[in-house]
Amino acid sequence: MTTAPDRERVAQRLQRSSARNSYDPEVDIDWSAPIPADRYAKPPQRCSLYGTRMWEELTEPERIRLSQQEVVSSVSSGIWFELILMQGLVRHVYNSDPTSEHAQYALTEIADECRHSTMFGKAIAKMYGKPIGPSRVSRRAGRVFGALAGPTLIFAGALFVEELADGMQREIMRDDTLQPLSRMVSRIHVTEEARHISYAKDELVRACAGLSRFQRANLKLWLAAMAYTATQEFIHPKTYATVGLDPRVAWRVAKDNPHWQATKIQWVRKAVALFEELDLIDGPGRRLWLAAGLLER
Ligand SMILES: [Fe+2]
Numbered sequence: 410m411t412t413a414p415d416r417e418r419v420a421q422r423l424q425r426s427s428a429r430n431s432y433d434p435e436v437d438i439d440w441s442a443p444i445p446a447d448r449y450a451k452p453p454q455r456c457s458l459y460g461t462r463m464w465e466e467l468t469e470p471e472r473i474r475l476s477q478q479e480v481v482s483s484v485s486s487g488i489w490f491e492l493i494l495m496q497g498l499v500r501h502v503y504n505s506d507p508t509s510e511h512a513q514y515a516l517t518e519i520a521d522e523c524r525h526s527t528m529f530g531k532a533i534a535k536m537y538g539k540p541i542g543p544s545r546v547s548r549r550a551g552r553v554f555g556a557l558a559g560p561t562l563i564f565a566g567a568l569f570v571e572e573l574a575d576g577m578q579r580e581i582m583r584d585d586t587l588q589p590l591s592r593m594v595s596r597i598h599v600t601e602e603a604r605h606i607s608y609a610k611d612e613l614v615r616a617c618a619g620l621s622r623f624q625r626a627n628l629k630l631w632l633a634a635m636a637y638t639a640t641q642e643f644i645h646p647k648t649y650a651t652v653g654l655d656p657r658v659a660w661r662v663a664k665d666n667p668h669w670q671a672t673k674i675q676w677v678r679k680a681v682a683l684f685e686e687l688d689l690i691d692g693p694g695r696r697l698w699l700a701a702g703l704l705e706r
Pocket residue numbers: 491521522525526598602
């Protein structure tokens with residue numbers, strides 16, 4: 410199997426960067442440190458209910474707890490998605506030349522994701538004790554998606570989810586008023602995901618240039634469904650029940666909250682701009698992007 414030289418150069422650069430700058434969350438995080446009860450896990454203005462009457466009615470400790478459970482829910486869906494991505498990457502390597510830098514970087518990315526999912530699992534255990542989400546329907550859909558999705562859809566989906574998480578985690582890692590555990594988990598993830606984003610972007614741009622009309626239409630629809638599902642799962646309704654709110658009512662309040670809508674649009678804007686440039690957001694799938702609140706109206 411031949412591999413394009415520029416594809417190899419990208420993979421080689423990412424391999425070198427991985428060797429220089431990677432973390433081992435087992436030793437790079439102090440898992441025995443207590444979590445301060447008076448610090449938010451993510452900036453309050455980035456909580457899904459911020460600015461609503463429901464938020465105003467919560468006490469300060471409840472708001473802090475909600476910020477933490479929202480992070481728990483987001484990293485719970487993060488594990489779900491990383492497991493799907495790993496399956497796709499393993500199948501991708503299975504069909505690639507293992508002597509290529511490209512295949513070797515894919516293996517490095519799988520190794521990164523293994524550590525991330527372990528780190529998220531430990532963070533969830535420490536912060537709340539158990540995962541919050543994803544829903545049973547999404548877990549089932551993920552099983553099919555992980556087993557069947559081709560590399561182009563896997564890279565497009567990865568890019569979307571990685572940009573969404575990156576948007577949130579960059580803000581968390583930079584804010585020194587927040588919980589140290591949430592900040593360190595975010596720092597590790599942002600650093601290593603920056604390479605995954607470059608890799609996925611490079612692959613997606615290359616793959617899109619060779620798509621037939623049918624393949625492009627198919628990709629648009631599946632990508633829209635994936636983006637919709639991943640966004641729905643980013644904060645599971647059960648999160649709200651942990652501070653005594655009615656999950657369905659609170660979920661609706663968050664969905665209609667202009668602060669939260671603007672936050673989601675801001676966090677995914679880089680992925681959406683690329684998808685627009687590559688003509689991957691229109692047709693029937695566009696409705697799903699709009700329903701997920703990911704496009705400016
Ligand atoms: Fe990750």
